[in-house]
Every structure is written in structure tokens, then in C-alpha cells.
Amino acid sequence: PLQESTEGVAVDYTVTITNNTPSAGNVALAVTGLGDHSVSLAPSLPVPANGSASTALTVTPQAGPRVFGFAVTGTTDNGAADSAQATLDVVGLRTVGVSIDPASAAGGRGSPAQFTVTVTNTGTLSDTYTLDVTVPGGWSYELSRNGTAVSSVNLQPLAFNSAELLLTVTPPLGATPGSYPVTVNAESTQVAGVQGSDTAQLEVLT
Structure with a gap:
């Protein structure tokens, strides 16, 4: 069998x-x-x-x-x-990892903060991952690669298996000072449920 x-x-x-x-x-x-x-x-x-x-x-x-x-x-x-x-x-293994650096960054009201997001294909098959960013309501963000906005990445396994992205998050002018979570999630387009995520904190200063 x-x-x-x-x-x-x-x-x-x-x-x-x-x-x-x-x-x-x-x-x-x-x-x-x-x-x-x-x-x-x-x-x-x-x-x-x-x-x-x-x-x-x-x-x-x-x-x-x-x-x-x-x-x-x-x-x-x-x-x-x-x-x-x-x-x-x-069969091939499909897994993905996400990391955000730094774990905490500071930004002012209406002033952007930047994070480096690394998406890594930790499996054994090529895959395309959709990227989803979660920020507090009313905030804006841009996820880019080499200066171009992206919403997905295609990655090979093993060598050249990661992509480094720039995440720029901007709190609104009326944001209340404090620490807020910023989450990035990557999910396989081939197999539902294969995903990875990481969360960083953005400290809104007065």
C-alpha cells in the first residue's frame, strides 16, 4: 500500500x-x-x-x-x-516564518516608524505567501520591497529562501500616546492554514 x-x-x-x-x-x-x-x-x-x-x-x-x-x-x-x-x-513540507525587527519602535503622532520584516520559507517547496498587516484602527501603513509596495512574496526553499521588507507605520495625528501592537502575517497561497506571524510594538510619543 x-x-x-x-x-x-x-x-x-x-x-x-x-x-x-x-x-x-x-x-x-x-x-x-x-x-x-x-x-x-x-x-x-x-x-x-x-x-x-x-x-x-x-x-x-x-x-x-x-x-x-x-x-x-x-x-x-x-x-x-x-x-x-x-x-x-x-511530500514536500510547507512552512513559513515571519520576524519583525526591532521588536519595539517609537513614533510620534502623524510621524512614521519603520520596521524590517523578514519572511522566510522554512519548508521544502517553493511557495507564494500573501502578506497581511494589522495595525490599530485609523492608522496607515505601507509594506514595500526595494521601494515597491507589495502584498505577497514568492520564495524558494533552502538557498535564497527569505525576503526582507520595509514596513512603515504611521499613527494618526490624534493617536493617544502609548504602546500599540503591529502584526504581520504571511500565509501560503497553496495550502490554507500554512502561515506564520510576528508582532512588534509601536510606542506613540507625546
Whole structure:
């Protein structure tokens, strides 16, 4: 059977051994083809005469994305052996991180404050992320990259996997002095719910 998972997410298979002889016995179990992954399987399984027994094989992928074919072999005490094949498809991982620097900045009423926002593709697949900025009501902001306003970024995985953006936030002239949260959220356009965010504080001075 084929199962799909991502790096670090365990997947379970059921290994069933059938004994067609009139004698019960122990069957030694071994897995081949999953050397790159974490594998949990009982070393042996007692099987009744003319019956069957099952146990769980748990695989936690540690490499990918790609398809891994593997086999489970059962060997009886007298050396008889049989095996069954299965496939594990380790698909690409989609994750994203956001950081804002500095964590706190000061600005006056009607005077802009600037932050550097770094969006990083921490997964293994290329992705485009929509960017959403949350500021207090009545405030204005601009998120830009190399002088051009942006609302999304496309990032490759691994090398060149991050984008540095400039966030300019301007409190209104009537803003009450105090500390206010500024949040940036990045969400994958490929898979809903894959997102990252960070929050900084803007201190409105008198």
C-alpha cells in the first residue's frame, strides 16, 4: 500500500503474518529500504498454528521529498521467509516564518516608524505567501520591497529562501500616546492554514 506523509510526521502500517502450518511459531521481522527514516517495529511476532497475527510498523520520515519503496520480511525459526512491499511518499513540507525587527519602535503622532520584516520559507517547496498587516484602527501603513509596495512574496526553499521588507507605520495625528501592537502575517497561497506571524510594538510619543 501507498501512504503519504511529511518530514517528522509519523505514519502507521499494519504488518500481518499468516501461518498456514499446524505448528505455532515465532517469526522474526525486518525492514529494508527505510534507512533514512526512524522505524519502530517489533523484532518478532508469535503466530498461532493455522492462523495469523498483526503488529504495527511506525515510520517517521526524516528525509524527502521523494517516494521510498520498502519491504518487510518475516523469517520463521526454520528459515522459511516471505516479504511484502509498500511505499511511503514523503511530500514536500510547507512552512513559513515571519520576524519583525526591532521588536519595539517609537513614533510620534502623524510621524512614521519603520520596521524590517523578514519572511522566510522554512519548508521544502517553493511557495507564494500573501502578506497581511494589522495595525490599530485609523492608522496607515505601507509594506514595500526595494521601494515597491507589495502584498505577497514568492520564495524558494533552502538557498535564497527569505525576503526582507520595509514596513512603515504611521499613527494618526490624534493617536493617544502609548504602546500599540503591529502584526504581520504571511500565509501560503497553496495550502490554507500554512502561515506564520510576528508582532512588534509601536510606542506613540507625546
